[in-house]
Amino acid sequence: MARWDPGAADRLRQAALDLFVERGFENVTATEIAERAGLARRTFFRYFADKREVLFAGSEQLPPTLAEIVRDVPAGLAPIDVVLRSLSAMGAELTKYAHRARERRAVIAASPELRERDRTKAAALTDALTGALHDRGVAEPEAQLLAQVGGAIFTVAFGRWIEQGGDQTFPEVFDAAVGEVRAALI
């Protein structure tokens, strides 16, 4: 058993993204990712279940994190404000760790399998948001509608934040998108 290498997971992530960008996700193996990172194949599987997981590792923490953020929003706000404030705060956290987000996004966009995984992840977030609103006393039909609409705005805003390349913070991009929807609907 090799000794614990604290940088291994990150080196694997970088190597994987390099290779996915160079050759396309389908044409890269876990062995090749390990080689590029200067690690053994078995080390790869100590950190990730498969090559797909390199792109999504950690995302299983997002739904409970969002639920916690919703729980911590002060009482007395309208449900829509709970939704928007929570999604803005989650996005602000998320974008702190979004290294090479544009390349990651391009890799996902090019693969039906990865797009599917990405949508599953987004659906888990919407479900967590619906449940957390419910726990705050928002009735199910309203909770679901606001969570879906908020999730839709979040998805678009996250894409825009990546595209604009760091000039604006996520909350700024998100607020602008909410403003557009509001202006359209009024």
Place this chain on the structure above:
Amino acid sequence: MARWDPGAADRLRQAALDLFVERGFENVTATEIAERAGLARRTFFRYFADKREVLFAGSEQLPPTLAEIVRDVPAGLAPIDVVLRSLSAMGAELTKYAHRARERRAVIAASPELRERDRTKAAALTDALTGALHDRGVAEPEAQLLAQVGGAIFTVAFGRWIEQGGDQTFPEVFDAAVGEVRAALI
């Protein structure tokens, strides 16, 4: 080669839904569906690629249908009104053919694989809507945002239409959901 049986596809659909409800999607084979419908196994595969397709057959026509509806909306309307009017019209069409929609929905909800397929279908609709708006001269960022938000409202409204069991038309349910989002955002 058996002679052409115009009722076969529908009998297979009914038999499949019966069996999925009774035993769960995972525990039913194509052979069993064919048997229940009183048809040969090879007849099943003349109509459907696999048992999943029994639930989603025809859905590949929805994105081009939606794009056509968007094209036919009169000029001069605001982009959001194009989106809402088109989705309402598509839903009205769709609900005409939504036999046993509540059972179908329950079967899909119980299977991660089917939920994934359902989300892929919804994403194809949103993409078609974005593209059709773009063709009407709506700029990409706005088209994407309105299509995503409209799609979110559509998804929730479709679920509500199924739940309420036919008392209201789809456009009525959809308009009510749009009204809720509007009221929340103002």
